[in-house]
Amino acid sequence: MVRFMASKVRLYVEHPLGEGQSVPLTREQAHYLFGVMRLGEGDVISLINSRDGEWDASVEKAGKKGGILLCQAQTAPLQLPPDLWFLFAPIRKERTAFIVEKAVEMGAAKVMPVQTDFTQSVNRVRQDKLQAHAVEAAEQCGGTFVPPVDDLAKLSAVLKDWPADRQVMFCDELLIGDPVALPDLRGPWAILIGPEGGFSPAEREMLRGLPFAHPVSLGPRILRADTAAVAALTVWQQALGDWT
Amino acid sequence: MVRFMASKVRLYVEHPLGEGQSVPLTREQAHYLFGVMRLGEGDVISLINSRDGEWDASVEKAGKKGGILLCQAQTAPLQLPPDLWFLFAPIRKERTAFIVEKAVEMGAAKVMPVQTDFTQSVNRVRQDKLQAHAVEAAEQCGGTFVPPVDDLAKLSAVLKDWPADRQVMFCDELLIGDPVALPDLRGPWAILIGPEGGFSPAEREMLRGLPFAHPVSLGPRILRADTAAVAALTVWQQALGDWT
CATH class of the missing domain: 3.40.1280.10 (SPOUT methyltransferase, trefoil knot domain)
Structure with a gap:
């Protein structure tokens, strides 16, 4: 039996990430998540922002022109490259x-x-x-x-x-x-x-x-x-x- | 003033390469050299064949369905990769x-x-x-x-x-x-x-x-x-x- 890799959608945002933080989506991000990737309310994705590491976030509101994600827990720390x-x-x-x-x-x-x-x-x-x-x-x-x-x-x-x-x-x-x-x-x-x-x-x-x-x-x-x-x-x- | 790099056309062939060796072209090779690259009789290209290094070769005969190149001089020795x-x-x-x-x-x-x-x-x-x-x-x-x-x-x-x-x-x-x-x-x-x-x-x-x-x-x-x-x-x- 072949094990299939289910990889979570990852999204870069400008917004701060932290426990309980809600993250508003731009029109383009909403189109990508809900139009292209066919995600909906309750689905969980990964967020990164170059500062706070990687966070699981659930879709709270999904719309055509925007949406809101809710940060749940950090899944990876920030890994900075060398200088x-x-x-x-x-x-x-x-x-x-x-x-x-x-x-x-x-x-x-x-x-x-x-x-x-x-x-x-x-x-x-x-x-x-x-x-x-x-x-x-x-x-x-x-x-x-x-x-x-x-x-x-x-x-x-x-x-x-x-x-x-x-x-x-x-x-x-x-x-x-x-x-x-x-x-x-x-x-x-x-x-x-x-x-x-x-x-x-x-x-x-x-x-x-x-x-x-x-x-x-x-x-x-x-x-x-x-x-x-x-x-x-x-x-x-x-x-x-x-x-x- | 910007110096432009005039790079010679390089072509891989199956045929042996050596001084005075004439190399017949397949239909595809003729199309590439004379159709796509617009070369004609007298033009010089580089040939390689995985065995004899790199050779300058001049176009002796240019046709739509084939042609003949003539090897002139070796321009680089064969460089084999490591095993x-x-x-x-x-x-x-x-x-x-x-x-x-x-x-x-x-x-x-x-x-x-x-x-x-x-x-x-x-x-x-x-x-x-x-x-x-x-x-x-x-x-x-x-x-x-x-x-x-x-x-x-x-x-x-x-x-x-x-x-x-x-x-x-x-x-x-x-x-x-x-x-x-x-x-x-x-x-x-x-x-x-x-x-x-x-x-x-x-x-x-x-x-x-x-x-x-x-x-x-x-x-x-x-x-x-x-x-x-x-x-x-x-x-x-x-x-x-x-x-x-």
């Missing part, structure tokens, strides 16, 4: 969404799309869409924290205002074949994934001149940007993050 | 294609879709489609080797005939939060990624009883199967593969 920013150059729309999803799953504290010299600017990057992908990734993967997604900014501008105590692991295609080495420095970090096509010579020179930037190889093969994202997050989490 | 099999439980169609792509990019020598107790059998797994994804991944990522993709087989049957000298790293959701530890055993290996929903209790018991199977945690968060695939390949390549 890791994730910078990447947006690529094609679908893969950009994918990179955001992976950054959330792998435990980034903040997601920062950056415009590099070789970033294709074919698609406008919509912060609200990317943030929605981050929410969905946390909802689907059991996360209790949704990292904020910044607006697209120029890499040069981001690095100009960079906090001096935050190290950057930058993944450089030119290092292909070199050993994968990450300096054993604790504290805040960031990962920077270049665009497909790599960094420009000017960017590479600038990065190499920054005392907090550390070039890291991701093995002997050329990786797509989305693969490099997960691989880099794995390397960092294993060496300096919460995998140990 | 690593990659076993995974197929999930939704799009993500299954994605997992195959990632296994190729990250350097697996063989891709083996396996049917587990909790594998969703909604979509039939078509070996030819998955093999085509593997070819495309190698073509697009500069690889010179395309791993063979096996037909779907039952996990229990695959493990029954397992070669005793091949270790298996199996990624077990139940280990979430444990340290990521891979025994330092050299030689042939395999990675086994379970389905979303995890292994069944019976499978877990079976796996734990096999002397060559090593349960490995992939950090404190629940990962989707495609994320777990890249993360596991990264862990393995770093510890025992060709990243060092």
Whole structure:
């Protein structure tokens, strides 16, 4: 006999969560829960809000334009990711969404799309869409924290205002074949994934001149940007993050 | 000024490659090169065949139903992946294609879709489609080797005939939060990624009883199967593969 997994619907809300707390639903949330997922009064879902962990909540009122949930009990504590920013150059729309999803799953504290010299600017990057992908990734993967997604900014501008105590692991295609080495420095970090096509010579020179930037190889093969994202997050989490 | 990357078209063929070797094209290949990519006689592309490395080849004859290429010079030697099999439980169609792509990019020598107790059998797994994804991944990522993709087989049957000298790293959701530890055993290996929903209790018991199977945690968060695939390949390549 096969055991089927009955997974509870998980929903991210802005509202505080706590025992006996009632949570009003937006029109979109009501549509999703009662229209798409066909839930009704008395049904129980999981709520997260990036602050209070995960809570069971029952549907108290279900309407077409809204509704009310009632928090029952905390089912998981808040699990914050390490203090890791994730910078990447947006690529094609679908893969950009994918990179955001992976950054959330792998435990980034903040997601920062950056415009590099070789970033294709074919698609406008919509912060609200990317943030929605981050929410969905946390909802689907059991996360209790949704990292904020910044607006697209120029890499040069981001690095100009960079906090001096935050190290950057930058993944450089030119290092292909070199050993994968990450300096054993604790504290805040960031990962920077270049665009497909790599960094420009000017960017590479600038990065190499920054005392907090550390070039890291991701093995002997050329990786797509989305693969490099997960691989880099794995390397960092294993060496300096919460995998140990 | 932005420098644009002009990347040569790369094509996988079955034919031997070598200096002065002429390579006939199938109808599909001719359609791709001359119809889709708009190439013509005199244009130069890259060829790979999993055996002879990468070769520059010029278009000698371009037709609607076929054509002939002529090998000029080797541009890269054959780069074989480590002796690593990659076993995974197929999930939704799009993500299954994605997992195959990632296994190729990250350097697996063989891709083996396996049917587990909790594998969703909604979509039939078509070996030819998955093999085509593997070819495309190698073509697009500069690889010179395309791993063979096996037909779907039952996990229990695959493990029954397992070669005793091949270790298996199996990624077990139940280990979430444990340290990521891979025994330092050299030689042939395999990675086994379970389905979303995890292994069944019976499978877990079976796996734990096999002397060559090593349960490995992939950090404190629940990962989707495609994320777990890249993360596991990264862990393995770093510890025992060709990243060092």
